Amino acid sequence: MTLIYGHRGAKGxxxxxxxxxxxxxxxxGVRRCELDLHLSRDGELMVIHDPTLKRTTxxxxxxxxxDAVNLVTYDARLGGPGALQPCPIPRLEELFERCPFEHWQLEVKSASRVRAARTVTAIAALVERHGLADKVCVTSSSREVLRALQRxxxxxQRGLVAEYAWLDPLKVADHYGCGLLALNWTLCTPERLAKAQKQGLHVSVWTVNEPALMRRLADFGVDSLITDFPGLATATLGNR
Incomplete structure (x- = not known):
């Protein structure tokens, strides 16, 4: 069965x-999600994709x-689907407290060695405080972040985010001891998928928004897909 992850919630x-x-x-009814993290000036984990505020706020x-106390007052609905009420940037802690997901993919963008270590340490502390160690996978395309996770x-659990195939993603995932491979769907061939699963990787493909593509990837046997439209994905794959 192919599991469904909501991309940044229900981004679509x-x-x-x-x-x-x-x-x-x-x-x-989708109880798995993917989200993005950046540290505030005072070291709090904030849920926002870009390192800058411009696009969403x-x-x-x-x-x-x-500082986090200011970030949580900024309305982050700019450029997204219509929302009648303000939608502030949340702290990760608020989501942990209010959203009972079965599993979280927490993506950390590229960072310097010092920032990667600070971010990973903050995630580990928050995850431990909420008892979610078995429900979280920290993902990144950044070698610095993956190294910080190992250290x-x-x-x-850690996962490699692979957008391009210029380096063999399976070798990179193995090198950093990853249990999950978040693969751009365009890289997901049946051959690569089979090889990855044989290697013991959970293969999660993104971003999958078309019903026909959802069905095709599910037929390939992907472990999960990440979508902007979790309701559509549930309707499309729900009878499988």
Whole structure:
């Protein structure tokens, strides 16, 4: 059975990476999600995709230049699907407290060695505090982040995000001891999928929004797919 992850919540229906978006994902009966993390200036884990605030809030500057107490007041619905109410940037802790997901893919973008270590340490502490170690996989395309995970939080499951095939993603995943491969769907051939699963990897493909593509990838045997439309995915794959 192919599992479904809501991409940044339900990105196609509600502004991405907001509490409302994750709640919509849950309303569709989809109990797995993928989200993105950046540290605030005072070291809190904030759920936002870009390192800068411009695209989703219209504000200037980087996430890391603002304290969490201010970031949670910024309305992040710019450029997303229509939302009547403001949708502030959430802390990861708020989602842990309010959204009962069965599994979380927490993606950390590329970072310097120091920032990667700080981010990973913050994730490990928050995950432990909420008792979610068996429900979390920290993913990244960054070697620096994957190294920090091996070093600072070896007990947490880690995953490689692979967008391009210029390096063999299976070799990279193996090198960093990953249990999950988040694969751009365009790289998902039946051959690569079979090889990855033989290697013991859970293969999660993204971003899959077309019903025909959902069915095709499910027929290939992908372990999970990440979609902007978790309700559509449930309707498409629900009878399998």
């Amino acid at each position: 229906e509600v502004p991405e990476n907001t509490l409302a978006s994750f709640q919509r994902c849950l309303e569709h 219209g504000r200037r500057g980087k996430v890391v230049e603002h 600072e939080a070896p007990h947490l």
